[in-house]
Amino acid sequence: MAKKGTDKGAFFTEYGEATRYQVGEVVGKGSYGVVASAVDTHTGEPVAIKKIDDVFEHVADATRILREIKLLRLLRHPDIVQIKHIMLPPSRREFRDIYIIFELMESDLHQVIKANDDLSPENHQFFFYQLLRGMKYIHAANVFHRDLKPKNILANADCKLKICDFGLARVSFNDTPSAIFWTDYVATRWYRAPELCGSFFSKYTPAIDIWSIGCIFAEMLTGRPLFPGKNVVHQLDLMTDLLGTPSAESISRIRNEKARRYLGNMKKKHPIPFSQKFPGVDPMALHLLERLLAFDPTDRPTAAEALADPYFTGLANSELEPTTQPISRLEFEFERRKLAREDVRELIYREILEYHPQMLHEYLRGGDQANFLYPSGVDRFKRQFVHLEEIGAKGEKTSPQLRQHASLPRERVIGSSDEPEKPNADYCIKLHVGEVPGHTSVTDGLNKPLLNTRNFLKSESIGASKCIVVKEKREKDEESMSDYMHEA
Numbered sequence: 001m002a003k004k005g006t007d008k009g010a011f012f013t014e015y016g017e018a019t020r021y022q023v024g025e026v027v028g029k030g031s032y033g034v035v036a037s038a039v040d041t042h043t044g045e046p047v048a049i050k051k052i053d054d055v056f057e058h059v060a061d062a063t064r065i066l067r068e069i070k071l072l073r074l075l076r077h078p079d080i081v082q083i084k085h086i087m088l089p090p091s092r093r094e095f096r097d098i099y100i101i102f103e104l105m106e107s108d109l110h111q112v113i114k115a116n117d118d119l120s121p122e123n124h125q126f127f128f129y130q131l132l133r134g135m136k137y138i139h140a141a142n143v144f145h146r147d148l149k150p151k152n153i154l155a156n157a158d159c160k161l162k163i164c165d166f167g168l169a170r171v172s173f174n175d176t177p178s179a180i181f182w183t184d185y186v187a188t189r190w191y192r193a194p195e196l197c198g199s200f201f202s203k204y205t206p207a208i209d210i211w212s213i214g215c216i217f218a219e220m221l222t223g224r225p226l227f228p229g230k231n232v233v234h235q236l237d238l239m240t241d242l243l244g245t246p247s248a249e250s251i252s253r254i255r256n257e258k259a260r261r262y263l264g265n266m267k268k269k270h271p272i273p274f275s276q277k278f279p280g281v282d283p284m285a286l287h288l289l290e291r292l293l294a295f296d297p298t299d300r301p302t303a304a305e306a307l308a309d310p311y312f313t314g315l316a317n318s319e320l321e322p323t324t325q326p327i328s329r330l331e332f333e334f335e336r337r338k339l340a341r342e343d344v345r346e347l348i349y350r351e352i353l354e355y356h357p358q359m360l361h362e363y364l365r366g367g368d369q370a371n372f373l374y375p376s377g378v379d380r381f382k383r384q385f386v387h388l389e390e391i392g393a394k395g396e397k398t399s400p401q402l403r404q405h406a407s408l409p410r411e412r413v414i415g416s417s418d419e420p421e422k423p424n425a426d427y428c429i430k431l432h433v434g435e436v437p438g439h440t441s442v443t444d445g446l447n448k449p450l451l452n453t454r455n456f457l458k459s460e461s462i463g464a465s466k467c468i469v470v471k472e473k474r475e476k477d478e479e480s481m482s483d484y485m486h487e488a
Contacts, residue, residue: 021049046104047084055098062344068166069351074327075141079134081154081164086352088359105154105162112155117223121282123159124220129312130161131213133321136303139206140323142172148212149191150219173329189232190225191215194239194295197232207297214292221278243295244271250296284311
């Protein structure tokens with residue numbers, strides 16, 4: 001694509017990849033690199049190609065990329081975003097950039113909530129169901145997502161959601177306690193469970209993800225974040241304003257002494273009825289929401305228990321809610337040792353080979369191709385990205401603004417001539433679990449259409465994310481316990 005009219009198909013390697021992807025335009029930019037839209041010429045499927053720059057500049061960032069690439073390979077579920085391919089780098093020992101091909105999603109839940117103030121009860125129920133179904137699978141694999149929020153939930157016009165951004169996720173293993181310690185937790189405060197507020201050294205369980213889903217569902221109902229705290233003290237105040245001050249028994253189980261003292265000395269607050277906070281909402285939905293937003297994590301249901309709630313009667317189906325085996329410890333042995341830059345490079349290269357079976361076979365046979373330069377077109381592809389960025393900089397093709405803190409390919413406007421039909425919830429479920437739907441009627445089984453597609457996708461771009469987080473930054477909203485107590 002160096003010049004207009006240049007064949008866009010010839011790039012990457014000569015091992016069958018050279019003509020597979022037709023690159024379109026740059027659709028997202030950020031500190032992590034660039035995302036371009038493309039078409040898979042083998043399948044005709046639209047995809048997003050994400051280039052991550054200088055992967056190994058910081059070992060901690062590279063380790064997060066490794067962790068996420070590995071998790072997205074191991075977690076294969078209709079409600080989790082999928083990596084379709086990773087391009088083979090030209091050199092095993094010297095590559096610096098990574099090109100990842102993702103399935104293309106049209107928007108994210110943050111944009112959907114922001115653009116649609118008239119989501120129906122059927123929308124709420126189907127969105128809620130998919131989130132819990134995805135978390136049931138993730139938790140069955142002993143994975144904690146740890147950063148669930150609307151911007152990390154991708155969306156399509158057919159109401160399909162997919163969980164993304166596993167850069168902060170961690171795996172728990174069977175021979176470790178159910179309450180795990182991790183010290184780099186920096187997820188967004190507004191969706192952070194109370195047991196995490198104020199301390200990066202909190203002890204926690206999968207219930208932290210359940211709390212986040214409760215916050216997301218509440219935001220769907222009102223169109224506004226439920227607990228938009230300005231700092232962690234304000235965050236706890238907002239939580240207790242709605243839920244009331246926790247019981248003495250719940251406070252006694254809080255690990256951090258200063259946090260226990262703060263909550264113990266808090267003025268007594270009485271809980272606000274959810275029917276008052278969310279007027280006009282289905283009482284069964286509010287009953288389930290109240291269970292998810294229990295202050296004490298031991299009082300929250302698991303994702304599987306939440307799916308069995310009467311609120312999902314007629315929608316939930318255990319046969320359409322697959323689970324999986326816990327992830328093997330062998331997959332994450334690297335977490336147990338301190339990695340050097342070249343260690344991470346080799347581990348990421350090994351993950352890339354999972355998408356190149358023939359090369360993987362040679363690698364496992366012990367063939368040392370360390371100094372062999374594959375006939376790769378990655379350098380040419382890099383030049384294409386530079387050219388596309390230059391076009392955007394000159395204003396010839398406006399690059400849409402990238403949403404912040406996003407993780408994978410994001411929103412794309414569907415033109416009026418391209419609008420898909422608007423299926424109902426039952427159709428969506430069947431479509432995305434492998435069944436052949438019997439119809440595509442908008443209103444079958446529902447009193448009103450799920451949504452208007454044109455309104456549903458009111459955003460103007462297809463973004464991409466730091467899902468594969470590359471720049472390690474603590475944002476303003478990530479305070480330590482000492483900051484928290486100072487403010488208190």
